Amino acid sequence: MTPCLKISIVGGCQSDGLREATLALLPGSHVQSWHVGVSPIDPPDVILDKIAGSDLVLSQIQPEQGYDVLTAEMLTTKGYQAHFVPTFIFPGFHPDLIYIADEEGLVNAVHCAFHSRIAVAAFLLGLTPQKTLPLYNAVVFNELGFFSTFPAARAAVEQGLSEAGFQSDGLVDGWLRDIGPFMYMANHPHIRVLATLCQQLYARLGLIAHTTPVPSVKTDHLGNSFTWPVYPALAKRLGVPGSNDFQRPAWLVKRWESRKISLAAYLRDLFTFYATLPRHRVESDAVMDVRTKLASLLG
Numbered sequence: 189m190t191p192c193l194k195i196s197i198v199g200g201c202q203s204d205g206l207r208e209a210t211l212a213l214l215p216g217s218h219v220q221s222w223h224v225g226v227s228p229i230d231p232p233d234v235i236l237d238k239i240a241g242s243d244l245v246l247s248q249i250q251p252e253q254g255y256d257v258l259t260a261e262m263l264t265t266k267g268y269q270a271h272f273v274p275t276f277i278f279p280g281f282h283p284d285l286i287y288i289a290d291e292e293g294l295v296n297a298v299h300c301a302f303h304s305r306i307a308v309a310a311f312l313l314g315l316t317p318q319k320t321l322p323l324y325n326a327v328v329f330n331e332l333g334f335f336s337t338f339p340a341a342r343a344a345v346e347q348g349l350s351e352a353g354f355q356s357d358g359l360v361d362g363w364l365r366d367i368g369p370f371m372y373m374a375n376h377p378h379i380r381v382l383a384t385l386c387q388q389l390y391a392r393l394g395l396i397a398h399t400t401p402v403p404s405v406k407t408d409h410l411g412n413s414f415t416w417p418v419y420p421a422l423a424k425r426l427g428v429p430g431s432n433d434f435q436r437p438a439w440l441v442k443r444w445e446s447r448k449i450s451l452a453a454y455l456r457d458l459f460t461f462y463a464t465l466p467r468h469r470v471e472s473d474a475v476m477d478v479r480t481k482l483a484s485l486l487g
Contacts, residue, residue: 193395196239197221198258199248200275201375202382204409206246209383212403213390224255232257236266245270246389271389274352276381278345279374280338281418281426283329288472295469298457299436299449300414302373305332307455308470309478311462313486317455323482324432324451326421331481335425354388368428372415372435379408412438417451 195210195217197203207221222228222235230238232255239245245268247260256262263270279285285302288295297303306328310320329335342360349356363370363381370378384402391398415435423430432451441447449457462470 192216193218193243194241195219195244195246196242197246197248198224198235198239198255199246199273200224201226201410201413202248202275202377205377205379205382205405206248206273206386208379208405208407208409209386209403210246210390212383212405213386213396213400224249224253224258239268243269244393246273247271248273248275250275271393272352273385273389274348274354275375276345276377276385277375278341278371278377280341281369281371281422281428282374282416283332283334283337283422284419285374285416286472286474288470288475290469290472292469295465298454298461299434300373300416302416303470303475304455304458305475305478306482307458308462308475309482311459312467312471312475312479313483317452317459320455320459321452324419324421326425328482328485329419329421331485332478334422338426349385353392354385359384364428369418369423369426372410372413376410376413376415379405379411415447 193214195214197206197210197219199206199222201223203221203223207219210217210219220238222230224232224235235258245260245263247258247263247270249255249258249260251259260270260272284304284306286305287301288303288308294301306323307320310323346356346360349359363378367378367380370381372378380402383405387396387400387402390396391400414437417431417433418426418428419432420430434449434451434454435447436449438447
């Protein structure tokens, strides 16, 4: 029989998924989660008050995020039974994604914070959305190093999980077999990924048997968020299903509407948005490197 515990989870956008996985593994427990700084919008001192008395605290917070008091290390020094769960980042399916920031802060794109490297570089080259669409091909991907991203991402995630005390052997291959592309975006994993981490942690802590299977969790918050496709030319190399269709957040779509946004439509949205910005705001070093490589390919 599983124990009924008070469990608190502090982290980023993955915290709700960790909560749902925890409820599936430890039914009857009281589980609360915070996407710190976003939802609920509680300052760190209020969060500390609310997690008081927790039997267990899971933290994804790193010192560089600016919430030092909520890191697992600091919580442990305050007497909490705190454990670090790494934020799961895997850009292998989405090497085109990029954050852009300048002295004014993060430059959010359309529908999400990420930009398409190819789209913003093509815009800076003066191309139209129509002329940019054919650039999403294997030749361009190879020139930009997209095909080498997956093995590098696999190595990085396996090392990061191992260093945090998780068993990483075979996880990526298992997720590929059971799910296919197991990321919705580079920082949005499928709920089964988060459930796997929870299963390992709670087994290690003796809260569940090591033979307890990874649960099937019905609610997948990140799956209902904006979803970036695995482009067909990349998907073919990886042996997974591919598409050029993005998915709008489910909560913005009426029941009779489709979530799909074609790559062509998304490029039109992006170019319209970029036209409203001063060019220097998107001319980051990484973007300018892509611009140079595209210019060379296009002659």
